Amino acid sequence: MTNTLELEIAIKRAGITKRKLAEMLGLxxxxxxxxxxxxxxxxxxxxxxxxxxxxxxxKDEIFFNQEVI
Structure with a gap:
């Protein structure tokens, strides 16, 4: 499962909008x-x-952590 909090922090740290990120991922x-x-x-x-x-x-902590809250 994805660690939502850590991913949100990484997105903010990168200074990229979710709209732009979605576009870059083709989503x-x-x-x-x-x-x-x-x-x-x-x-x-x-x-x-x-x-x-x-x-x-x-990335392993964000995407492969089994103990996500």
């Missing part, structure tokens, strides 16, 4: 919202692209 804004909030899952290719766009050093 609708609603599609991105659903993935961030664990309604649907990110694909491996989307995680790789997010890690690059947001310069994530802790």
């Amino acid at each position: 609708s804004e609603m599609g991105l919202y659903k993935k961030i909030n664990n309604i649907t899952e990110f694909k491996a290719s989307e995680i790789a692209k997010l890690a690059e766009i947001l310069d994530l050093k802790n």
